Amino acid sequence: xxxxxxxxxxVIILGDSGVGKTSLMQQYVSKKFSNQYKATIGxxxxxxxxxxxxxxTVTMQLWDTAGxxxxxxxxxxxxxxxxxxxxxxxxxNAKSFEALDSWRDEFLIQAxxxxxxxxxxxxxxxxxxxxxxKRVISQKRALAFxxxxxxxxxxxxxxxxxxxxDQAFEVIARNxxxxxxxxxxxxxxxxxxxxxxxxxxxxxxC
Amino acid sequence: xxxxxxxxAGSTETCDVLIYGTGLVESIVAAALAWQGTNVLHxxxxxxxxxxxxxxxxxxxxxxxxxxxxAASNNTPFSDAYLYISRNLDPRKYAIDLSPHILFTxxxxxxxxxxxxxxxxxxxKPLGSFHTFEQDSFEKVPGTKEDIFTxxxxxxxxxxxxxxxxxxxxxxxxxxxxxxxxxxxxxSKFLEERFALDAPQIVELVHSIGLLPTxxxxxxxxxxxxxRYLTSMQVxxxxxxxxxxxxxxxxxxQGFCRSAAVAGAVYRLGxxxxxFDETTSDAELDSGExxxxxxxxxxxxxxxxxxxxxxxxxxxxxKDCKEWFAEGESAAVVVFPVDTLDGNRFAVQVLVxxxxxxxxxxxxxxxxxxxxxxxxxxxxxxxxxxxxLEETILRESxxxxxFDVNEEEISYLPNGLPVISSVRLGESLRNFxxxxxxxxxxxxxxxxxxxxRPIEPTADSKVICTxxxxxxxAFEGIVDQAKGLYELVTGTTDDFFEVDFEDxxxxxxxxxxxxxxxxxxxxxxxxxxxxxxxxxxxxVAGEMTI
Numbered sequence: 203x204x205x206x207x208x209x210x211x212x213v214i215i216l217g218d219s220g221v222g223k224t225s226l227m228q229q230y231v232s233k234k235f236s237n238q239y240k241a242t243i244g245x246x247x248x249x250x251x252x253x254x255x256x257x258x259t260v261t262m263q264l265w266d267t268a269g270x271x272x273x274x275x276x277x278x279x280x281x282x283x284x285x286x287x288x289x290x291x292x293x294x295n296a297k298s299f300e301a302l303d304s305w306r307d308e309f310l311i312q313a314x315x316x317x318x319x320x321x322x323x324x325x326x327x328x329x330x331x332x333x334x335x336k337r338v339i340s341q342k343r344a345l346a347f348x349x350x351x352x353x354x355x356x357x358x359x360x361x362x363x364x365x366x367x368d369q370a371f372e373v374i375a376r377n378x379x380x381x382x383x384x385x386x387x388x389x390x391x392x393x394x395x396x397x398x399x400x401x402x403x404x405x406x407x408c
Numbered sequence: 409x410x411x412x413x414x415x416x417a418g419s420t421e422t423c424d425v426l427i428y429g430t431g432l433v434e435s436i437v438a439a440a441l442a443w444q445g446t447n448v449l450h451x452x453x454x455x456x457x458x459x460x461x462x463x464x465x466x467x468x469x470x471x472x473x474x475x476x477x478x479a480a481s482n483n484t485p486f487s488d489a490y491l492y493i494s495r496n497l498d499p500r501k502y503a504i505d506l507s508p509h510i511l512f513t514x515x516x517x518x519x520x521x522x523x524x525x526x527x528x529x530x531x532x533k534p535l536g537s538f539h540t541f542e543q544d545s546f547e548k549v550p551g552t553k554e555d556i557f558t559x560x561x562x563x564x565x566x567x568x569x570x571x572x573x574x575x576x577x578x579x580x581x582x583x584x585x586x587x588x589x590x591x592x593x594x595x596s597k598f599l600e601e602r603f604a605l606d607a608p609q610i611v612e613l614v615h616s617i618g619l620l621p622t623x624x625x626x627x628x629x630x631x632x633x634x635x636r637y638l639t640s641m642q643v644x645x646x647x648x649x650x651x652x653x654x655x656x657x658x659x660x661x662q663g664f665c666r667s668a669a670v671a672g673a674v675y676r677l678g679x680x681x682x683x684f685d686e687t688t689s690d691a692e693l694d695s696g697e698x699x700x701x702x703x704x705x706x707x708x709x710x711x712x713x714x715x716x717x718x719x720x721x722x723x724x725x726x727k728d729c730k731e732w733f734a735e736g737e738s739a740a741v742v743v744f745p746v747d748t749l750d751g752n753r754f755a756v757q758v759l760v761x762x763x764x765x766x767x768x769x770x771x772x773x774x775x776x777x778x779x780x781x782x783x784x785x786x787x788x789x790x791x792x793x794x795x796x797l798e799e800t801i802l803r804e805s806x807x808x809x810x811f812d813v814n815e816e817e818i819s820y821l822p823n824g825l826p827v828i829s830s831v832r833l834g835e836s837l838r839n840f841x842x843x844x845x846x847x848x849x850x851x852x853x854x855x856x857x858x859x860x861r862p863i864e865p866t867a868d869s870k871v872i873c874t875x876x877x878x879x880x881x882a883f884e885g886i887v888d889q890a891k892g893l894y895e896l897v898t899g900t901t902d903d904f905f906e907v908d909f910e911d912x913x914x915x916x917x918x919x920x921x922x923x924x925x926x927x928x929x930x931x932x933x934x935x936x937x938x939x940x941x942x943x944x945x946x947x948v949a950g951e952m953t954i
Contacts (some may be wrong), residue, residue: 245670246666246670268666268670269669269672269675270665270666270668272674272675273674273676273677273679274675274677275675275678277456277457277662277665277666278456278457279457279529279654279659279662279666280662280663280666281662282654289479297644311952314500314501332885387809392533392534392736393530394531394532394533394653394736395533395534395644395645395650397518397521397522397527397532397600397644397650398522399525399940
């Protein structure tokens, strides 16, 4: 079954507003960065195709929070079926780092993965391009947190300067694939219906 | 009107439209307005999306039951909730749908899901099994011309009458002369007098195909309902309807809310609207904040605008119920027509959801029963129907029959194998009382106010109230309701979801390309399913005659 079908990995990106979730996605998928901050409007999910993971080719679907994280109103549907959860904070913003733990808890409650202990998280400390004097969370502190939470992989990134972004997403893709394959697949039921009929695209009377 | 998209996400001190409640209609309106450029603040008093449409996990369901029964603070269309949950269930493995609905493949709502791209957030599963309960057994409904042709039980004359009716109903709107004088007469009268159809066919057309509660339904309304089913067959495959996984209306509502958020709407769950001052246009939230609302408040909470009460029951059983599903599917509709349950005046409709729906763990199924009869009487009929369902599933899922037969009823074949006369066998099947009993993991009954037919929303004040979910098992009139509300705010429906998604950057193209590849994969799978379909029926039939 899985050999015939293309593997689609769902990755969700969590973290406080303004830490750079959308920028990281954009940088990874389109190699673009916009300096102009707009609280996420228009970002839905981005799809990156033909991602090589060792000898496999996968498609990654990166889901943005679409601003619904601002008042903790993401809803259970957003979390469903995620293969990897990326937690992002801003190294220059202590509050965003302190929120990581509650984002992780929220994910585990809402997504309720079969084995919470082994579910893959990746932590990204973003905006390392900002001058060193403004930095408030040290690498040591971040690493201690990740170690305490079951050795979560940690990367320090800059979406703006494209530092470590590809490296981080390589690990994200690999861990998501491992997770996806560990979920037992029930072949009793057919796949969801693809409701996009070719002759109907765009043409409807609603 | 004032459109301030740029500040949409930045500030919540002002908004054009405040929407209170995240039910399906409100969520569609939120997305439509947000994409049109209106600054929307969308809140819900619950910590989850969907309002009266929500699908709840067991912890949420317990809290919901308590809330419904606290008479003083019950601002929902629900009342009289009784809940039993057996111990040791994992609360998060269940999604109990408060107002389950099915989606016909030819419907305005599905068109809107595609047009708005909200369908991309959802997973749809097929629903092809519609059964009518007749004489203690489930009859599969013939929904296509092929079914009628190949039916072993219909007489030639009946086949001809049915064919004639099916041909007519596909464009009944044009053939007014045929039905005009029956417009408000019962559909059963029309079918009998105009098409010479017999009672069993009328029952199936009315109850299982039209999903109407009674054969007394007015002809005009009923013809539309029957056509809905027939034109939906073969659109995506051998099934007329489908449903979204993990919950029906609630999942769609969440999809539309996400779409609204992408367009800039601000979301706040667990937030109550506690007051609104018409003169200053200040809305007060339970957080203490004041929001200036420049245009309208659309509210589904606080006022219950339902005009009829239905009775519902939800039962989670420890049986997969696959005997009722078509191959590869995980849901079925079973209808108990009028007068099949000790004098019921309205049909009892049952939506059966197996584990493939994502609503319960494997090896279990959820039965959603509902009837238009209210109160004690309604509950009584639901319990009778529940008993019949239980008997049927135990009989159909039992592999080892043990018969209580007399020696003289058994004859022996030359090779010594015993044979029971077939008449006796049929009788035994009917009188069969399974040794095994059915285990109920959850039982819930409640009453719900619903709308029988859509009401035009009115806007005499700044606050517009929306209506409760409709009585129909299918999503009916939802899009029209949403459009009506949209028009009250914007003054027109011309630009309702007229969104040019093409101006998204290249990434959108990448996504669309990914979707294309899936089409091919799934088309292949679908063919397999249709092939598997028929052989499955033979198998089931075979099992029963053993």
